[in-house]
Amino acid sequence: xxxxxxxxxxxxxxxxxxxxxxxxxxxxxxxxxxxxxxxxxxxxxxxxxxxxxxxxxxxxxxxxxxxxxxxxxxxxxxxxxxxxxxxxxxxxxxxxxxxxxxxxxxxxxxxxxxxxxxxxxxxxxxxxxxxxxxxxxxxxxxxxxxxxxxxxxxxxxxxxxxxxxxxxxxxxxxxxxxxxxxxxxxxxxxxxxxxxxxxxxxxxxxxxxxxxxxxxxxxxxxxxxxxxxxxxxxxxxxxxxxxxxxxxxxxxx
Amino acid sequence: xxxxxxxxxxxxxxxxxxxxxxxxxxxxxxxxxxxxxxxxxxxxxxxxxxxxxxxxxxxxxxxxxxxxxxxxxxxxxxxxxxxxxxxxxxxxxxxxxxxxxxxxxxxxxxxxxxxxxxxxxxxxxxxxxxxxxxxxxxxxxxxxxxxxxxxxxxxxxxxxxxxxxxxxxxxxxxxxxxxxxxxxxxxxxxxxxxxxxxxxxxxx
Numbered sequence: 001x002x003x004x005x006x007x008x009x010x011x012x013x014x015x016x017x018x019x020x021x022x023x024x025x026x027x028x029x030x031x032x033x034x035x036x037x038x039x040x041x042x043x044x045x046x047x048x049x050x051x052x053x054x055x056x057x058x059x060x061x062x063x064x065x066x067x068x069x070x071x072x073x074x075x076x077x078x079x080x081x082x083x084x085x086x087x088x089x090x091x092x093x094x095x096x097x098x099x100x101x102x103x104x105x106x107x108x109x110x111x112x113x114x115x116x117x118x119x120x121x122x123x124x125x126x127x128x129x130x131x132x133x134x135x136x137x138x139x140x141x142x143x144x145x146x147x148x149x150x151x152x153x154x155x156x157x158x159x160x161x162x163x164x165x166x167x168x169x170x171x172x173x174x175x176x177x178x179x180x181x182x183x184x185x186x187x188x189x190x191x192x193x194x195x196x197x198x199x200x201x202x203x204x205x206x207x208x209x210x211x212x213x214x215x216x217x218x219x220x221x222x223x224x225x226x227x228x229x230x231x232x233x234x235x236x237x238x239x240x241x242x243x244x245x246x247x248x249x250x251x252x253x
Numbered sequence: 254x255x256x257x258x259x260x261x262x263x264x265x266x267x268x269x270x271x272x273x274x275x276x277x278x279x280x281x282x283x284x285x286x287x288x289x290x291x292x293x294x295x296x297x298x299x300x301x302x303x304x305x306x307x308x309x310x311x312x313x314x315x316x317x318x319x320x321x322x323x324x325x326x327x328x329x330x331x332x333x334x335x336x337x338x339x340x341x342x343x344x345x346x347x348x349x350x351x352x353x354x355x356x357x358x359x360x361x362x363x364x365x366x367x368x369x370x371x372x373x374x375x376x377x378x379x380x381x382x383x384x385x386x387x388x389x390x391x392x393x394x395x396x397x398x399x400x401x402x403x404x405x406x407x408x409x410x411x412x413x414x415x416x417x418x419x420x421x422x423x424x425x426x427x428x429x430x431x432x433x434x435x436x437x438x439x440x441x442x443x444x445x446x447x448x449x450x451x452x453x454x455x456x457x
Contacts, residue, residue, distance in 0.1 A: 057362050057394040079364050089359035093377040093456045103363045107375065154363060 002094075003071065004035040004190040005056065005158055012051055012066035018068040024215035025051050029065070030211060031218060033192065035157075038184055039200035040195045042244065043211030044251045049194045052216065053160045056192070057083040070157060079103075082156035086163040088143040096146050097122065097131040103154040123148040141172040146177070152183075158190045165200065177204060181228060198244050202237060203230050210244060213251045220247055258409060262281035264291045264434060265397055270326065274401070275394045282341035282390075283383060287375050289342075290349020300346075305325025307339045311397040311424040315404055324405035332404060335388035336397035344386025348379030381454055412438075 010029040013022050025048040033039050041049055047218060054060045058078050061104060069080050090099050099117050104114035122131050125145045135143055144164055165173045165178075179206065184191055194203050201208050201213060202224060210220040222244070226236060289296045311332045318328040352375065360374045402413030412431050419427035 041329070056356075059358050059361060081361040083359075085355055085359060087353045087355055090352075091356060091374070091377070093380070102360070102373070106363070106365050106369045136456065229377065
């Protein structure tokens with residue numbers, strides 16, 4: 001299997017805005033993710049999960065270490081990595097279709113061609129009939145699907161998701177999780193998923209990475225060899241949940 | 254008041270001057286405002302200059318306007334430009350600053366270059382505030398009309414000019430008529446821009 005994403009001794013320090021002191025956000029992160037894996041990242045709040053995703057997506061530069069994507073080093077925000085934000089980050093002045101078309105549009109693809117492509121995604125993501133609506137008219141679940149479609153249309157190799165379902169109610173969350181698993185199955189993308197919801201991480205991922213509290217380091221890597229869909233009440237599931245909760249309690253949640 | 258100088262011609266000439274000043278102010282203030290909103294260093298270096306120039310009333314510019322542009326159309330357009338420019342630029346800057354930075358991040362991860370960010374994120378994102386600026390700018394531009402026509406009107410037409418002539422020949426009825434027409438047209442212009450605003454901001 002190819003290694004899709006490799007982080008080597010990644011560090012991130014920044015200066016505090018209040019007193020100018022150096023803050024170590026991430027320290028010596030070593031992660032290797034093979035192609036097509038679904039990996040979750042959990043950790044106490046403020047441990048640098050979001051910072052890590054921003055670094056992998058190219059929005060921020062690491063202070064030290066390397067990021068290899070398909071074995072290559074990158075130095076600009078790169079299209080091989082797509083980032084889905086917790087707050088959806090849809091452009092409010094664009095309709096659903098125009099939001100999804102954003103990537104192809106700036107690549108200079110012709111209106112007909114990108115319209116066709118966007119229509120496929122609209123259909124696939126169950127957004128038929130909502131193409132010409134603006135984000136303010138959509139439910140949270142729909143907004144999130146538009147956000148995922150907008151990322152996916154660029155065909156990234158790796159999809160990073162920052163608590164994508166954190167802002168959704170629990171029913172919508174379950175259906176979105178199912179939707180995401182289907183999508184993963186169909187596209188075979190590598191997914192790195194940040195969540196604070198342990199059950200969600202256990203239901204979705206093949207590998208679970210626990211980060212320590214700040215400065216964030218990899219505390220534990222757990223492989224979850226269970227078939228999908230997973231039974232949240234099974235013994236294995238309960239045992240894993242307990243194990244992870246204990247790690248997190250050690251880190252002060 | 255010389256006979257044969259009809260009211261609608263006064264209105265049209267005045268509107269023409271105001272739109273010319275407003276138009277030039279718009280094409281200068283919006284791009285500059287967006288760039289200032291985007292670049293902190295530019296914003297910090299230009300803002301003091303703007304804040305010094307802004308409180309100077311258009312009336313005070315008249316001698317310089319005449320010196321630079323002579324008597325007539327260009328001077329009056331310059332005075333109206335000054336009235337329109339500041340509200341447009343200040344609202345554009347604050348419009349850009351109000352854009353959620355996560356939208357800029359999202360556009361970057363989707364492959365946007367600086368130019369794309371400028372055209373496809375900052376410009377539409379600042380639009381609500383820009384439109385408010387345009388509305389205020391046009392209102393103030395219209396208000397500076399009388400002062401602008403103080404710079405001299407060669408054609409003999411203009412609402413401000415009409416009022417001044419009426420003053421000279423002691424016709425308060427015409428002065429009041431001129432004031433009423435200025436007020437009414439100002440109101441209609443505002444209504445027009447509000448209409449455009451709600452059409453363009455349907456997504457809000």
